[in-house]
Amino acid sequence: MAISQEISYRLERLILDGGLAPGQKIPSERQLAARLSVSRAVIREALHELQGRGVIETRHGKGSFVASIVPNTDAMGEPGPLMHLFEGHPRTLYDLLEVREQLEGQAAFLAAQRATSIDKHRITKAFKALEDTDPLSNARPDHGFHLAIVEASHNPVLVHVLNSLKNMMLMTVQASVANLNPREEMRKKIVRQHRQLYEAVMEGKPAVAQKVATAHVRFVSEAMRNMEKEGSKVIRMPVPGDIPARDSLQNPH
Amino acid sequence: MAISQEISYRLERLILDGGLAPGQKIPSERQLAARLSVSRAVIREALHELQGRGVIETRHGKGSFVASIVPNTDAMGEPGPLMHLFEGHPRTLYDLLEVREQLEGQAAFLAAQRATSIDKHRITKAFKALEDTDPLSNARPDHGFHLAIVEASHNPVLVHVLNSLKNMMLMTVQASVANLNPREEMRKKIVRQHRQLYEAVMEGKPAVAQKVATAHVRFVSEAMRNMEKEGSKVIRMPVPGDIPARDSLQNPH
DNA sequence: ATTAAAAACTGGTCTGACCAGTGTCCAGTG
DNA sequence: CACTGGACACTGGTCAGACCAGTTTTTAAT
Numbered sequence A, B: 001m002a003i004s005q006e007i008s009y010r011l012e013r014l015i016l017d018g019g020l021a022p023g024q025k026i027p028s029e030r031q032l033a034a035r036l037s038v039s040r041a042v043i044r045e046a047l048h049e050l051q052g053r054g055v056i057e058t059r060h061g062k063g064s065f066v067a068s069i070v071p072n073t074d075a076m077g078e079p080g081p082l083m084h085l086f087e088g089h090p091r092t093l094y095d096l097l098e099v100r101e102q103l104e105g106q107a108a109f110l111a112a113q114r115a116t117s118i119d120k121h122r123i124t125k126a127f128k129a130l131e132d133t134d135p136l137s138n139a140r141p142d143h144g145f146h147l148a149i150v151e152a153s154h155n156p157v158l159v160h161v162l163n164s165l166k167n168m169m170l171m172t173v174q175a176s177v178a179n180l181n182p183r184e185e186m187r188k189k190i191v192r193q194h195r196q197l198y199e200a201v202m203e204g205k206p207a208v209a210q211k212v213a214t215a216h217v218r219f220v221s222e223a224m225r226n227m228e229k230e231g232s233k234v235i236r237m238p239v240p241g242d243i244p245a246r247d248s249l250q251n252p253h
Numbered sequence C: 001a002t003t004a005a006a007a008a009c010t011g012g013t014c015t016g017a018c019c020a021g022t023g024t025c026c027a028g029t030g
Numbered sequence D: 001c002a003c004t005g006g007a008c009a010c011t012g013g014t015c016a017g018a019c020c021a022g023t024t025t026t027t028a029a030t
Helices: A004-017 A030-034 A042-053 A091-114 A116-131 A140-154 A158-172 A174-181 A185-201 A206-230 B005-014 B029-036 B041-052 B091-112 B116-132 B139-152 B156-172 B178-181 B186-201 B206-228
Strands: A058-061 A064-065 B056-059 B063-066
Touching: A042 A058, A042 A091, A042 B041, A064 B186, A091 A116, A091 A140, A091 A158, A091 B091, A091 B156, A116 A140, A116 A185, A140 A185, A158 A185, A158 B041, A158 B091, A158 B156, A158 B178, A174 B029, A174 B091, A174 B116, A185 A206, A206 B091, B005 B041, B005 B139, B029 B041, B056 B139, B091 B116, B091 B139, B139 B156, B178 B186, B186 B206
Parallel strands: none
Antiparallel strands: A058 A064, B056 B063
16 A cells, blocks of 8 residues: 555544544644655645545645544434535535435325324424424424425335435535525515425325425525525535634644 | 645546546546646645545556545445334335335436436446346346446435445345346346336436336336245345445446 | 567656745844 | 834745656567
8 A cells, every 4th residue: 555545544543543633733744754754745645635534624834733523423313424525516515405306205295195194283283383483593493394294204214315415404505494585585485385385295195295395495406506606605615714713722822 | 725626626526527437547647737737746636635535546557547436435334324224124125115216217317318428338338238147147237237327317415325225225135136037027027127228318318217217116116025925035134244245336447 | 479578658756946825033113 | 112024944835857666558579
């Protein structure tokens, strides 16, 4: 194996095993090169590898620093090996929505087909909560409504996959409702879509439910696209310097 | 932003957006350096970054190659977040196929819509391998054919999700082809379905491709259901120490 | 035609130089 | 005295050319 890779592994293990804390500065390239008796080039290559892996961040004139490790582990679903796809690639968001469009439609279809009276009760409850809520803070009800429908599909695999996708979205996007609702026309359209979806599921019309749900996701997706064109930042990228405050631990002056 | 990062970004977008297909060779470092008017060093740094991100693989003396998207990263021994769903619930297999039906259809749709000439070449190659193979041992070609189509969709999220589902299936089911092919009528039907799918994708008929792919999965699913009724064991419970070859995706050599 | 050596690729490493940001520290200024 | 400015000593970023080490292709001898 190449030297640069051995070094990148050694450094990564050093970091992950706790030898170096997030935000902490890594020795300079020249120091590492001297210390490990290799050229500066291989050090730089090793560091770039770690950089690509998100383990460190490098700032011109300052040095390289251990990146804050993904704060996962919370009750939410796995951060996933997919996360790296997002870094700097807004397009992936739309890939994601493209898939969601399909699955959300299927969920609606199955829900309309299989929902039991208990499911329907839950869906109704969630729907009313959605209607009664202040548009400004209705991210949670919105989620709850869709979740109720997905669960009514009685397909655990579907539930899991959609849940994963949603978690991935939450990590990259400001909640869509929070972005879209402020615009009155859009808000009204979304409310109508929700109502149509609700009714189709309750009345047991799978084909209609699927169509409405698919259209709903597509609508949201395109709305985001437009907003992006208008300059609003939809994607939230990891920005250097976004890893603040930890430096204070480090520089004793 | 540093030049090396701009380059790595450009290359990655090129790859994800379909300019370069998995397994394909990337121009040599010296060529890239000359073409982009930068030193070889920055090219190497950019490539190391992509390497760290798992986008490419480099082999001494041969060159750098686009990695099969979503190869592993979480691989090796991970039981997987979903595995617990299966324990003692054969039904989940059909839930899984239900979802796959939808996604495989979408993949076919997108592939028919977006496949580049390179994609088409790979698909054709996989298809011919499928036709030329002894039905008894054609689990791999079958997999390769479907994978080629999915990757031609140029939606990394879709690739990842389907790959996850497929891994789950491999852990629970004897490869469907191995079960189904012995029955001559079924084998013929499946071969015809494959051919239809192939032609629809190659001729750029998204709607047809989607329909055929969906029908194909459904057919396999129902065939399994029937076999189960007849007493054949389809489900294979996960056994410790089983964890079969996840590397099934890895290509090029 | 077969085979073995040679040449022409590929990536991997080294060296030493210079450019470009950042922070420090000290002299000269008000 | 406080303050500003600039030299200087860091940091990473880029460049050039050389050579080593695998791989493939071409060539030449059998």
